[in-house]
Amino acid sequence: MDFSFSAEDEEFRMMMRDFFENEYPSDIVEKIGRGHSPSKEDYQRSERALAAKGWLAVNWPKSDGGTGWTANQKYIFDEELERAGALNVVPMGLLYVGPVIYTFGTDDQKKRWLPGILDSTTFWAQGYSEPGSGSDLASLQCAAIREGDEYVVNGTKIWTSLGQHADWIFCLLRTDNSGKKQEGITFLCIDMATPGITVNPIITIDGKHSLNSVTFEDVRVPVENRIGEEGKGWTYANYLLGHERTSYAHVAGKRKQLEDIRATAMRTESDGARLLDDPAFAAKLATLETRLDALELTVLRTLASVAEGGAPGEESSILKIIATELAQDITELGMEAHGAYAQAYFPDSAAPAWTDNTPVPAGAAPAVAQYLGARAQSIYGGSNEIQKNIISKRILKLP
Ligand SMILES: Cc1cc2nc3c(=O)[nH]c(=O)nc-3n(C[C@H](O)[C@H](O)[C@H](O)COP(=O)(O)OP(=O)(O)OC[C@H]3O[C@@H](n4cnc5c(N)ncnc54)[C@H](O)[C@@H]3O)c2cc1C
Structure with a gap:
């Protein structure tokens, strides 16, 4: 290759x-x-x-x-x-629902929703997870009951990223409980201005507000907002998740973080010597740089195989695991490089302008935000344990 x-x-x-x-x-x-x-x-x-x-x-x-x-x-x-x-x-419109609409939507739906994604005037959120349904998404119970030309939606979605900004939300909803749990799930696009929708903030460990729960109380959604057939939403959801998992590598962003850590360790003193000259620290940094090179080669190998007519397929599960574990380890070393300054973190919600006047080195606050934020990477988009299940069953063909 x-x-x-x-x-x-x-x-x-x-x-x-x-x-x-x-x-x-x-x-x-x-x-x-x-x-x-x-x-x-x-x-x-x-x-x-x-x-x-x-x-x-x-x-x-x-x-x-x-x-x-x-x-x-x-x-x-x-x-x-x-x-x-x-x-x-923002992935929800461009990476997730957009491809579902242009692949499975009607011409009218494409005309209605794609332009707002293409000129970034419509902000989308993803309504999949529920309080009792995450990894086992097919068990979802938020219900859409058909009444004439409308569905009436009742239930709760949770962990809705940037839902507080959303104009529209695409949801997986239960339209039938009688068969296999993967059947009877329907894909609906819902206008967030519809009466009966409440968005409740969830503040995460980094003190930021990007997550929400969204409750639906007798929310009336026109049938024309349904993508594809009733009860076939699981098929469209799986197509979408394939798109979601190929977007995690962020090689250049990680390279930049490692360069910042190296620069910080060159200026920082530890017991009277440069932190970068501490053999234990230098070994950790070199290991992460090598792992990033390996990730980059894995991504390039996938690209080369796509260029030669192959498909990334289940390899996206491997990429997701190595990319997100590496992200967490890089941000942990970033915290170590900033030492005590990493303790002086005030999240947006507590003091929006603190970094401009607070006497800590540039980079300390972003390092903490990145460290705390990266914890979630092994959970969203299908947790890493679930990716390991996919690798063992579909790539290694284990029983
Ligand atoms: C920052 C963030 C943003 C998110 N954004 C969105 C969003 O915009 N829209 C949306 O719909 N959802 C979103 N999610 C939800 C996300 O998809 C779920 O959190 C994820 O699927 C895991 O589900 P859960 O949280 O219910 O955990 P659970 O499914 O309850 O899992 C708990 C633990 O058990 C493990 N586990 C579960 N089942 C198995 C199994 N079969 N084998 C081995 N281990 C298992 C998991 O790996 C995990 O460690 C977001 C989550 C986060 C953290």
């Missing part, structure tokens, strides 16, 4: 780098760099800057408004975005 990039790819890289350095909103890069959470407006401004170039729907086919880029170009785009410290796109 040839992992090298062509001259055209390198030219493409320079075009991306120039955009992120000179045209992308620099105030957003600075804000994220200080460890603050992006606002809804930040997400939308970031996405509109990409949309203005035609670079927002990176993975979509050209016929549906995507870039039509090759796998290598998509990879280079991600690398340059993360290298610049720009915001990743």
Whole structure:
């Protein structure tokens, strides 16, 4: 397999780098760099800057408004975005429901919902998990009962990322309890302005508000908002989860974090010597750098196999595990590099402007935010234990 990039790819890289350095909103890069959470407006401004170039729907086919880029170009785009410290796109619209709509939706549904995703005017949330249904998602019970031309929805969704910003939510709902639990699940798109919907914040360990629970009380949803057939939602959900799990590598973002840790360890003293000269610390850093090289090669191998006509398939489960475990270990070393300063963390919700005036080294606050935030990576998108089950059953074919 040839992992090298062509001259055209390198030219493409320079075009991306120039955009992120000179045209992308620099105030957003600075804000994220200080460890603050992006606002809804930040997400939308970031996405509109990409949309203005035609670079927002990176993975979509050209016929549906995507870039039509090759796998290598998509990879280079991600690398340059993360290298610049720009915001990743909000996945719920662009990576999750968009592909479901253009694959399984009617022409009317495509006309109705895709433009708002493509110009980042509609903010989507994902309503899958419920208080009693996470890993065992097919056991979900939030119900949609058909009454004429409408479904009446009752129940609770939980862990709804950025649900407080959402204009629309796509949900898996129980329309039939009589057969196998995977059957009788229906995929509905729901306008968040519909009467009967309440969004309740959940504050996470990092003190941030990105999660919510969403309750539905007699919420009336037109049947025309259903994607595909009633009772076939599980099929569409599985298609979507495949898309979700291939998006976790973030190699360039991790490379940047490791460079920041190395720079911090060069300036930081530990017992009168540079932290970077501490053999135990240096060994940990080198191990993480090597693991990142291995992750990058795994991603490039997947790209090469896609370019040669293969499909990533279940390999996305392997990538998810190694990428998210590495993310957690990198952020742990980031905390170690900042030592006592890592204790001085005030989350957004407690003191929104603290990093601007607080006398701790730049980087200490983002390091803590990244460490706490990375804990969730092995849970969402299907927990890592569930990914191991998938690997043992579908790749290793164990009984
Ligand atoms: C930050 C964050 C954002 C999220 N965003 C969204 C969102 O936008 N929309 C949405 O719908 N959901 C979202 N989720 C929910 C996420 O998909 C679930 O948390 C996840 O599927 C795990 O479900 P659970 O939390 O109910 O844990 P459980 O399923 O109760 O699992 C608890 C523990 O048991 C283990 N376990 C469970 N079953 C097995 C098994 N068969 N074999 C081995 N181990 C097992 C799990 O690995 C885990 O360690 C988000 C979660 C987080 C943390």
